[in-house]
Amino acid sequence: MKLLVIGSGGREHAISKKLLASPLVSDVYCAPGNPGMSHDGIQLVGIEQRDHSGLIDFAMTQQIDWTFVGPEQPLVAGIVDDFEKAGLRVFGPNKACAQIEGSKEFAKELMVRHKIPTGDYQVFDQLAEAVAYVEMKGMPLVLKADGLAEGKGVIIPETEEEAILALGELLGGRFGDSSKRVVIEEFIVGEEFSLLAFVHQGRIYPLEIAQDHKRVFEGDTGLNTGGMGAYCPVPQIAAEMIETAIEKILRPTIAGLKADGYDYTGVLYAGLIATQDGPKVIEFNARMGDPETQVLLEHMTSDLAEVITGILGNQEVTITWDNAHVHLGVMVAAKGYPESYSKGVALPDLRESRQAVYYSGVDQVDGKLVSAGGRVFIMVGKGRTISEAQTAIYQALNQLNLDEFHYRKDIGFKGLK
Structure with missing residues (x-):
């Protein structure tokens, strides 16, 4: 097979390298990729991820068997819809389904509607109303830009004054249209973990859990980042907690999307927190996490190309892991x-x-x-x-x-x- 991966980061490097390791695969192209990837034999394609028509032309000319979309931006922009209209096979959610990451409000409404455990919240587009809510609720609270903000749109202020200042920045256009609306939600106490799954036509294939480190400095201090490291498996999260998360969060989310008219294909990432009352959702992403992908794919012993091909072909697949390490x-x-x-x-x-x-x-x-x-x-x-x-x-x-x-x-x- 000849495969195409869209994106340019470490996540796409890991996906491309894992796909190229398969005996089923002759060539892996990454668009636009980065120069470091070529050290692993990945072929770079000088087409930006926002150039849907250019990517479609490339996939058709090169007779790409299927495409894996890495980042959230092209997913939210509808690249999967465009590929499918052109008759191309692609692994990723369409524009409607990608709202689960593209809009925090959409995700929260979905969870409330289908009784998926998450924190209480309110959504605001006016500063005065948001400030009044913060003053009424008191700290701690979590502030989130409604739209995509490259992993930097979540703020956990330590004081009410910090919260009000951050709300002014968010609603004042810190992230452009992405923070025109702000979700203010309950601060949930517990241990965070990431549970990802491959999904197609209602079938769910959960991956091992991982734990990401978002804060920039040791001891989880400093500003939030896109992720400073990760590891898997996560021994302090009990097997029962993971099983509950699959049954009470992943399955109802995919079923809920289906009931609402959304047929999800691709990766569903659930950012979860283990609480005394069971797992709760902090966020959903419509793609693999970075840096979770890099450790998960090193930990995976299955052939990724075989797994995705099987899933897209509606076959039962089994994903195996290096349980010794x-x-x-x-x-x-x-x-x-x-x-x-x-x-x-x-x-x-x-x-x-x-x-x-x-x-x-x-x-x-x-x-x-x-x-x-x-x-x-x-x-x-x-x-x-x-x-x-x-x-x-x-x-x-x-x-x-x-x-x-x-x-x-x-x-x-x-x-x-």
Whole structure:
């Protein structure tokens, strides 16, 4: 098979590499990809993810068997609808289904309608009304831009004053149209985890759970980011909690979407929190997480190309995992991320690394990789325990000259308790 992956980050690097490892696959193209991917034999296609017609022309000319859409932006913009109209096979939700990520309000209304456990909330588009609600409810609360904000649209203020200031920024256009409306929701206490599933025509194939580290500094402090690292499995989340999440959240969500007229295909990502009352939904995404993808696909022993082909062909598939190991990934970011940061910083040569490396924010200058974004690359290692996996990855990182970069030194710390 010849396959196409749409996107340019570490998630798409991991998906492309996993697909190319299949004996069923001869070529994997990534559009637009990034220069670091070519180290793994992935073929870069200079077409931007927003250029739907260009991507369709490429897929038809190259006789692509099917396409995997990585990021949320093209999904919300309806790339799946456009591919399907052209008669092309594609794995991802259509525009209507992608609202589950594209609008926090849509997702919340869906959950209320179908009795899927989540926190209480209200939606506002006027600052005075939002401020009055915050003053009435008191802290803690969570503020969310309704639309897409590249993982930065969630704010957890520590004081009422911070909350009011953040609401002014959000409704004042901090994220453009994405924060024209703001969801204010209950702060739920518990341990977070990510539960992803492949979905097609009502069938659900859950993946192992992972735990992402959103805050920029050790001990989960500092600003929220797109993710500073992840690991799987997550030993402190009980098997019963995961099973409840599948039965009380994943299945009712897909059934609820179907009942409302939405036929979901692709990846459903449930960002969950384990509470004393069972799992509750923090957010839904319409695609794989980053950096969860990088550790999940290292942990997966199944042939990803075979799995997705089987799912699209309405066949029963079984997904298998490396139950002997923990996989743990540490994101290396530009200094200053998620606020202002420099670009163009030379990267160490990682081609001989014994750990898996997935690139995201990189460019190429004079044949060498340089930083081009906030999150630059993730390194994934493994061990029989979280502690062993940490030792492997941090020993490898400590041997590199990363003075101009930043990474957390405690990924996986909650699993050690």
